[in-house]
Amino acid sequence: MDLPVHRHEAGCGCYDRPAPPACTHPHYPPAPAAQNSGGGAAKWIGIGVGGSFLAVALSVSMVAFAIGAVSLTICVVVLRSVWADFAKEH
Numbered sequence: 254m255d256l257p258v259h260r261h262e263a264g265c266g267c268y269d270r271p272a273p274p275a276c277t278h279p280h281y282p283p284a285p286a287a288q289n290s291g292g293g294a295a296k297w298i299g300i301g302v303g304g305s306f307l308a309v310a311l312s313v314s315m316v317a318f319a320i321g322a323v324s325l326t327i328c329v330v331v332l333r334s335v336w337a338d339f340a341k342e343h
Contacts, residue, residue: 261267 259267
């Protein structure tokens, strides 16, 4: 079997890659870039300040609840004592 002798000269094309097949799917424009909302620091400062006020309000309400519970306990103890004294007399 006699094969022809191939000489690699400029532009012989034996090492060129074949062209990729043409695509048939539709091409859409790229999606728009996400916009930066801005004011990120101000938002977090506002959240921090609001959260701090909420925590202070919660702690003050818990103190008020505790004072009310202690006052109610003292009132019940005193009224029980008064009732016991009243019951002894009658």
